[in-house]
Amino acid sequence: xxxxxxxxxxxxxxxxxxxxxxxxxxxxxxxxxxxxxxxxxxxxxxxxxxxxxxxxxxxxxxxxxxxxxxxxxxxxxxxxxxxxxxxxxxxxxxxxxxxxxxxxxxxxxxxxxxxxxxx
Amino acid sequence: xxxxxxxxxxxxxxxxxxxxxxxxxxxxxxxxxxxxxxxxxxxxxxxxxxxxxxxxxxxxxxxxxxxxxxxxxxxxxxxxxxxxxxxxxxxxxxxxxxxxxxxxxxxxxxxxxxxxxxx
DNA sequence: TAAATGGTCAACCAACTGGTTGATAAAATA
DNA sequence: TATTTTATCAACCAGTTGGTTGACCATTTA
Numbered sequence: 001x002x003x004x005x006x007x008x009x010x011x012x013x014x015x016x017x018x019x020x021x022x023x024x025x026x027x028x029x030x031x032x033x034x035x036x037x038x039x040x041x042x043x044x045x046x047x048x049x050x051x052x053x054x055x056x057x058x059x060x061x062x063x064x065x066x067x068x069x070x071x072x073x074x075x076x077x078x079x080x081x082x083x084x085x086x087x088x089x090x091x092x093x094x095x096x097x098x099x100x101x102x103x104x105x106x107x108x109x110x111x112x113x114x115x116x117x118x119x
Numbered sequence: 120x121x122x123x124x125x126x127x128x129x130x131x132x133x134x135x136x137x138x139x140x141x142x143x144x145x146x147x148x149x150x151x152x153x154x155x156x157x158x159x160x161x162x163x164x165x166x167x168x169x170x171x172x173x174x175x176x177x178x179x180x181x182x183x184x185x186x187x188x189x190x191x192x193x194x195x196x197x198x199x200x201x202x203x204x205x206x207x208x209x210x211x212x213x214x215x216x217x218x219x220x221x222x223x224x225x226x227x228x229x230x231x232x233x234x235x236x237x238x
Numbered sequence: 239t240a241a242a243t244g245g246t247c248a249a250c251c252a253a254c255t256g257g258t259t260g261a262t263a264a265a266a267t268a
Numbered sequence: 269t270a271t272t273t274t275a276t277c278a279a280c281c282a283g284t285t286g287g288t289t290g291a292c293c294a295t296t297t298a
Contacts, residue, residue: 015138031211071295082212086205092150093201190265
């Protein structure tokens with residue numbers, strides 16, 4: 001349900017893409033509206049080439065798509081790719097939380113056996 | 120509500136920690152139960168030292184915690200840290216999706232003005 | 239056509255990553 | 269005490285990352 005490469009490769013690229021404050025800022029900006037490279041580069045101190053590289057990292061990770069508008073190459077956020085990441089994380093987070101809740105219940109049961117509250 | 124460092128630094132470390140298939144496997148394994156370094160290293164071909172390094176990356180990212188049990192140092196998943204990541208992603212994902220839905224409504228309205236279905 | 243604008247390519251560099259091996263610390267066990 | 273088990277530290281290496289500058293392509297505009 002996505003571009004080329006194994007699941008692992010896509011997750012590698014996507015998580016790596018988000019492991020940089022500049023690229024996270026680009027994602028945040030693009031969540032408000034699509035934008036060109038120049039527009040995206042404006043708020044940053046680094047060169048336009050550096051932003052162009054960041055954009056390529058995001059694109060290869062599938063987190064953004066690009067279109068053509070004359071000489072401009074607008075960038076658009078790809079929410080489905082973000083959703084893949086939260087799904088991956090949540091699968092394991094929810095499993096761990098369920099396990100901890102089960103442990104809490106056992107501890108509570110043990111404690112109420114030591115110090116019964118009724119009976 | 121978390122260890123040292125700015126939000127950016129913590130997100131950097133956490134996303135970078137997940138941008139590696141070995142470390143994601145460790146997270147998956149730890150979502151089932153806590154485990155020691157030896158237990159975590161067993162399924163992999165790489166050296167125990169390499170796994171120890173991966174564990175340190177996860178720990179510095181706040182994704183796992185460690186305890187003492189004699190000479191063992193069991194690792195435990197930290198679901199709250201995972202939740203921080205999904206929250207970050209979902210904030211921007213949901214904003215973008217809402218924007219796209221709004222655009223869809225506009226397009227639908229335009230189309231029904233061109234080709235009115237009733238009246 | 240000439241010039242300006244939007245964006246990328248290529249080469250280079252310092253810093254970091256993930257892996258290795260060997261030595262070592264620290265706790266359990268003989 | 270001597271040995272084994274668990275885990276980490278230190279040094280090193282090849283490959284990658286994020287940044288730079290300068291040249292270049294492609295499109296719009298004068």
